[in-house]
Amino acid sequence: MSNPFDLTARIGVVPVIAIESVDHAIPLADALLEGGLPTAEITFRTEAAAEVLARLHEQRPELLLGAGTILSPEAARLAVQCGAAYGLAPGFDPAVVDAAQSAGLPFAPGIMTPSDISLAAAKGCRLMKFFPAAPAGGPSMLTNISAPFAHLGLRFIPTGGVKLETMGEWLSLPVIAAVGGTWIATARDMREGDWAGITTRARAAVARAKELRP
Template sequence: MTTPFEIIRSIGVVPVIAIERKEDAVPLADALLEGGLPVAEITFRTAAAAEVIAAMHDKRPDLCVGAGTILDLSSLDAAIKAGSSYGLAPGFDGNIVAAAAKAKLPFAPGIMTPSDLSAAAAAGTKLAKFFPAGPAGGPSFLAAISAPFLHLGITFIPTGGVTEENLPDWLKVKSVVAVGGTWIARTEDIRNGQFAEITRRAKSAVAAVKRAREG
């Protein structure tokens, strides 16, 4: 059985999405699926997050939907109850990592420093979000801080400042398995019903990963 993180690894890019209305959940899922991008990270930055995840999980099971911005145990619980396939966070919280493990939810905590990585490694983390990827120092910085941990098998999804243009630079880093980006399905485009544009960006992002990996 393919795990959510194996799906993410195979695709190479995850749309990071802040969506405001449950009514937009299925149209958004359809736009991503039509664009060949069957994965989504719905962030708990809006009140609608759990309802959106539940709607996508129930109505579009072909979409591998997970929860992002898990900052507390209540959000983790809501994400699990909504049917999230996986979870991510911008930072490292040992209590959340432990609770996710107990619930058997694949979870990627956030890291930005070697100290964060040490804590994540001690907690058994195998996939971490590198955030904020651009402001923190870019691909060369991640390559440098992750080098001492490569033998532990820890891999990364850089998010924050990633674009389709710099995506190839991130994927050149040995420990990066995928990137996360907000450019594919922006909040304002969802609000305005620009789902055809989201499909176009999804197709373009998938093609960009393919070119980078073949290059």
């Protein structure tokens, strides 16, 4: 399998999903795939997350699965057991990075400051999650805090406040691998069974990414 982060960079956008019911797993996957978006970050913010990952890994292997909100070494190991191809976190925790690396899980810790970047880079991380992207200062902030590390070849996935309308501000930056989007499939969308809406938003996000990175 190719590096999953290389694949997400080619896609340009990753839906960030807090899924509340295992019964929503397959309809969600099918809605994303129909919209041409073959990846998803399933966050460990709900009790259903682990079972959702396992079900999707078994029944929708064509979906590139990420596990998000990995806050403990145990969660990193669980993500691998459930079939996640990559993992992300909102912050930097050296114990979590160590666990992910030991488990062979490609991992992007969260950063918001130059100190965060320094610590993550010292652990060998070359892809990081900039979170919360918009409240932390947006593209200008990331450009400035990442500049001293340019020689390391770091790349980032901004998440938090990113929208379809602002994707261009991010994807125009050379340091951006992909953007994370919570707007594509919200908990409310899934509770209401708005699978068609998820497909529409997924298709629009993919199209926008292709416009920006032909």
